[in-house]
Amino acid sequence: MKELEEKILEEGIVIGPNILKVDSFLNQQIDCKLIQQMGKEFAEYFKDKNIDKVLTVESSGIAPALATALELGVKCVFARKQQSLTTGDNVYHSSVYSFTKQVTNELIVSKNFIKEDENVLMIDDFLANGQAAKGMVALVRQAGANPVGFGIVIEKSFSDGRSVIENEMGLEVYSLARIAKLEDGKITFVEE
Ligand code: 5GP
Numbered sequence: 182m183k184e185l186e187e188k189i190l191e192e193g194i195v196i197g198p199n200i201l202k203v204d205s206f207l208n209q210q211i212d213c214k215l216i217q218q219m220g221k222e223f224a225e226y227f228k229d230k231n232i233d234k235v236l237t238v239e240s241s242g243i244a245p246a247l248a249t250a251l252e253l254g255v256k257c258v259f260a261r262k263q264q265s266l267t268t269g270d271n272v273y274h275s276s277v278y279s280f281t282k283q284v285t286n287e288l289i290v291s292k293n294f295i296k297e298d299e300n301v302l303m304i305d306d307f308l309a310n311g312q313a314a315k316g317m318v319a320l321v322r323q324a325g326a327n328p329v330g331f332g333i334v335i336e337k338s339f340s341d342g343r344s345v346i347e348n349e350m351g352l353e354v355y356s357l358a359r360i361a362k363l364e365d366g367k368i369t370f371v372e373e
Pocket of ligand 1: 199200201202203208238241278279280281305306307308309310311312313314342
């Protein structure tokens with residue numbers, strides 16, 4: 182998605198080894214118009230898959246997932262990373278190790294919101310090693326629902342995530358921006 186690549190080049194900051202900061206339009210401040218366009222792109226790509234629900238992980242996946250669900254005319258569900266007072270015990274959960282934050286998070290979602298046989302599209306802000314993706318698929322499978330595929334805003338194509346989704350899980354992944362390299366403060370996209 183050209184507008185997204187331009188925004189990443191304008192406002193993205195490479196921090197630490199292989200980490201991209203996009204707080205100014207995706208991870209803290211949200212560029213609503215750009216997010217709306219992302220939703221349209223994902224919805225167009227997955228429109229023939231009979232999506233019943235869009236699933237993401239709090240917090241940064243919520244904006245693009247909401248925009249996609251709005252376009253598809255379905256509900257958007259986000260997995261929590263912490264049990265809340267209102268969540269109760271009627272939940273599916275899985276564990277996700279984050280290489281970026283070096284912590285293991287639980288993903289928790291109420292059994293009321295993913296149902297057997299639903300076709301679930303999963304959306305996330307970044308794809309790196311595919312751990313969050315695995316966690317989401319585990320939740321969908323526990324519910325007896327069908328994981329349809331992934332819509333990713335920014336794929337770090339130098340990491341294993343795509344291979345984990347395509348080869349280990351046999352699912353489709355559609356990324357709006359694919360980064361080949363993050364080196365010396367410079368961002369290079371995959372040539373399509
Ligand atoms: P994975 O589970 O695929 O290894 O990593 C994906 C998750 O880690 C995303 O949900 C995202 O929150 C976070 N993440 C991974 N790489 C980056 C990055 O370069 N920048 C930011 N802001 N988040 C990242």
